[in-house]
Amino acid sequence: DTGVSQDPRHKITKRGQNVTFRCDPISEHNRLYWYRQTLGQGPEFLTYFQNEAQLEKSRLLSDRFSAERPKGSFSTLEIQRTEQGDSAMYLCASSLISERAQYFGPGTRLLVL
Amino acid sequence: QKEVEQNSGPLSVPEGAIASLNCTYSDRGSQSFFWYRQYSGKSPELIMFIYSNGDKEDGRFTAQLNKASQYVSLLIRDSQPSDSATYLCAGYSASKIIFGSGTRLSIRP
Numbered sequence: 001d002t003g004v005s006q007d008p009r010h011k012i013t014k015r016g017q018n019v020t021f022r023c024d025p026i027s028e029h030n031r032l033y034w035y036r037q038t039l040g041q042g043p044e045f046l047t048y049f050q051n052e053a054q055l056e057k058s059r060l061l062s063d064r065f066s067a068e069r070p071k072g073s074f075s076t077l078e079i080q081r082t083e084q085g086d087s088a089m090y091l092c093a094s095s096l097i098s099e100r101a102q103y104f105g106p107g108t109r110l111l112v113l
Numbered sequence: 114q115k116e117v118e119q120n121s122g123p124l125s126v127p128e129g130a131i132a133s134l135n136c137t138y139s140d141r142g143s144q145s146f147f148w149y150r151q152y153s154g155k156s157p158e159l160i161m162f163i164y165s166n167g168d169k170e171d172g173r174f175t176a177q178l179n180k181a182s183q184y185v186s187l188l189i190r191d192s193q194p195s196d197s198a199t200y201l202c203a204g205y206s207a208s209k210i211i212f213g214s215g216t217r218l219s220i221r222p
Contacts, residue, residue: 031208040121042201042212043157056209091156100145100164100205104156 002026004105006092012111013082020078021108025094032075033102034067035091036060043091049075050097082112116140119202119213127221132189134216136202139183143204143211146178146185151199151215161187192220 005024013019025032030051035043046065047057051072061067064082069075079086089109093102118137126132138146145164149157163169163176163185175188185204189196199215 033210040214042117042203042214045209045211048208089156100210101147101159101162102210103159104149107156 004092004094004103006090006105006108008108009106010109010111012113014113015082015084017082018078018080019082019110020076021090021092021110022074022076023092023105024074025092026103028096029094029103030072030097031095031102032069033093033095034075034077035093037089037091037107038087046077079110082110084112086110087112116211117202117204117213119200119216121214122217123219124216125219125221126192128192128194130192132192132196132218132220134187134189134200134202134218136185136187136213137183138185138202138204140204140206140211141180141183143206145205146176147203147205147210148174148176148185148187149201149203149212151201153199157201189218194220194222196220 007022033048034046037043047067049069064080067077089107091107092105095102148161150160151157161176163178169176173190177186197220199217201215202213203210
């Protein structure tokens with residue numbers, strides 16, 4: 001399977017705990033995006049990387065959220081001190097710089113109790 | 114005002130008919146537009162993209178873009194039950210894709 005992969009697919013955690021999600025993009029794609037989606041809404045942009053550089057972060061991304069892409073391949077998204085409002089589907093997408101279309105992974109569904 | 118607006122639906126269409134999904138956008142800087150299909154509990158799947166004014170056809174799908182009216186649409190011909198899903202309209206600007214809230218489409222047998 002050469003598509004975008006995400007791990008884990010589901011995560012249940014207690015409020016106040018830290019969680020980390022991983023995304024592996026399509027291998028030749030140099031851009032990687034993180035989105036958050038809640039029920040009945042479209043995906044909301046969080047941040048994106050071009051190779052290992054984080055080029056933009058949304059105002060939605062509070063200081064409890066951090067993302068990395070250390071070698072320009074896989075990326076991690078960490079949420080510290082989780083809150084119930086963080087419960088959502090976290091989606092990763094990747095693209096080529098030369099193309100605008102983004103391809104999504106299966107997502108990580110987070111539930112904060 | 115949201116940057117990309119869609120009617121949330123649900124839009125109910127009989128099997129075999131044409132489904133018409135519409136979207137408006139506010140950012141005149143948006144250069145490209147996408148339609149993603151999302152089944153319940155799954156992630157979005159790219160089905161069409163359009164960059165230029167006019168129509169673009171791909172199988173049973175036709176995307177239409179009118180930049181003067183800031184309007185994008187998706188037509189699905191010969192609708193099938195498997196087309197029942199939420200359709201997300203999205204615009205590309207400044208290296209980001211901004212999504213609408215989606216239109217829920219239901220194809221009734």
